[in-house]
Amino acid sequence: MSESTEGQAAVSHTLPALLETVRSTPVACLSNLTRKGDGEVVVKLESANPGGSLKDRAAWHIIRSAEESGLLRPGATVIESSSGNFSIALAMIGAIRGYDVIAVVDPKITPTNRSLLEAYGAQIIVVDEQDDSGSYHKTRIALANKLHAEIANSFRPDQCFNLQNGEAHYLGTAPELAEQVGASLRYVVCSVSTGGQIGGISRYFARHDPTVRVVGVDVYGSAIFGGPAHAYLVPGVGLSWTPDNIDDLSRLHSVYKVTDQQAYDMTRVLARHEGLLVGVSTGACALVALALARRCRSGERVACLAADRGERYLATAFDENWLAEKGLDSRLKTIEEMNREAASLVPWSTNPTDCANYEPTLALTLGSPTAGNPNYLPADMRKQLDHELTR
Numbered sequence: 026m027s028e029s030t031e032g033q034a035a036v037s038h039t040l041p042a043l044l045e046t047v048r049s050t051p052v053a054c055l056s057n058l059t060r061k062g063d064g065e066v067v068v069k070l071e072s073a074n075p076g077g078s079l080k081d082r083a084a085w086h087i088i089r090s091a092e093e094s095g096l097l098r099p100g101a102t103v104i105e106s107s108s109g110n111f112s113i114a115l116a117m118i119g120a121i122r123g124y125d126v127i128a129v130v131d132p133k134i135t136p137t138n139r140s141l142l143e144a145y146g147a148q149i150i151v152v153d154e155q156d157d158s159g160s161y162h163k164t165r166i167a168l169a170n171k172l173h174a175e176i177a178n179s180f181r182p183d184q185c186f187n188l189q190n191g192e193a194h195y196l197g198t199a200p201e202l203a204e205q206v207g208a209s210l211r212y213v214v215c216s217v218s219t220g221g222q223i224g225g226i227s228r229y230f231a232r233h234d235p236t237v238r239v240v241g242v243d244v245y246g247s248a249i250f251g252g253p254a255h256a257y258l259v260p261g262v263g264l265s266w267t268p269d270n271i272d273d274l275s276r277l278h279s280v281y282k283v284t285d286q287q288a289y290d291m292t293r294v295l296a297r298h299e300g301l302l303v304g305v306s307t308g309a310c311a312l313v314a315l316a317l318a319r320r321c322r323s324g325e326r327v328a329c330l331a332a333d334r335g336e337r338y339l340a341t342a343f344d345e346n347w348l349a350e351k352g353l354d355s356r357l358k359t360i361e362e363m364n365r366e367a368a369s370l371v372p373w374s375t376n377p378t379d380c381a382n383y384e385p386t387l388a389l390t391l392g393s394p395t396a397g398n399p400n401y402l403p404a405d406m407r408k409q410l411d412h413e414l415t416r
């Protein structure tokens with residue numbers, strides 16, 4: 026040990042600050058669920074980000090861009106509509122960078138997420154008015170926008186309409202995955218809500234390796250890819266319209282919808298048979314990945330994304346009483362049963378462009394600050410705009 030000052034070890038290398046660790050998440054393949062001779066299922070553990078989810082990437086990317094462009098100033102209040110991972114990520118970043126964070130949530134927020142937000146010091150506002158689809162997304166967003174208009178020195182990351190959400194995954198998640206999995210990568214499977222993840226990843230592979238097929242996973246009851254909207258249980262997945270972050274549906278190879286029961290079953294099977302304690306959207310995503318791996322040859326790989334950690338669901342997905350209360354079968358399924366379930370899945374659509382359910386005027390109607398603001402554009406779109414304006 027070298028000594029610079031008596032009794033004190035010299036620091037010989039620099040270590041990253043917490044936010045610099047929002048990247049380079051590990052990948053691991055499933056050990057027990059896939060059959061010999063089929064493709065391999067690889068899970069990218071976005072749950073390993075410091076705030077515990079995929080949303081650290083989008084939140085940090087948006088905050089950093091806003092700091093650079095001057096939209097976000099010291100001491101500001103950051104206001105977002107999210108009952109889950111995105112507001113938890115912002116709360117973590119706010120604690121580091123000195124911003125107050127207001128999370129506009131709905132009554133479906135879990136006690137665990139509420140506690141996590143409070144642990145990071147965020148303020149919570151609950152919206153209990155449902156929107157025209159029976160969910161709370163639009164009423165939450167409208168309130169967040171209203172607060173932004175009223176509170177001086179405030180900033181709206183606006184994950185649903187801000188295209189920098191997808192840019193975070195285009196620049197980070199997708200190239201990491203391509204490098205980690207290599208040439209054997211056949212499919213990338215993503216669960217979808219704001220479309221940031223699948224939008225960025227599908228843009229990356231369309232541009233850099235179109236042989237990789239990007240597949241979306243939604244739940245029955247969500248209308249991202251059309252179909253009737255109704256209540257469902259899976260947290261973090263779904264929306265009542267196609268989000269702007271999926272700007273080109275033709276980049277998606279296919280989309281699947283899963284039931285609540287399938288998503289919860291697979292989540293519990295991943296914990297018990299793979300030792301992988303992850304959230305329910307990951308269960309949904311991994312079930313579709315398993316279905317696709319059954320159609321691949323040995324040596325080919327199907328990647329799926331583990332959006333968050335299972336600890337967030339101990340009082341729900343991993344609690345048999347809660348499952349029974351919600352009318353779900355709480356019997357733990359076997360590996361064979363889960364494989365049969367995977368084999369029975371058929372795509373909701375193999376031509377996602379036909380399922381478009383965009384609401385082009387929604388951002389303006391809800392008063393979103395991103396609408397028409399070039400400061401919120403991804404860097405390459407901003408460059409293109411600057412170029413057009415100076416011609």
Ligand SMILES: Cc1ncc(COP(=O)(O)O)c(C=O)c1O
Pocket residue numbers: 109110111216217218219220221222223260261262304306307332333
């Ligand atoms: C647990 C979970 N899974 C999946 C997603 C979907 O990610 P995206 O919003 O990028 O489509 C989210 C988004 O909130 C989430 O919280």
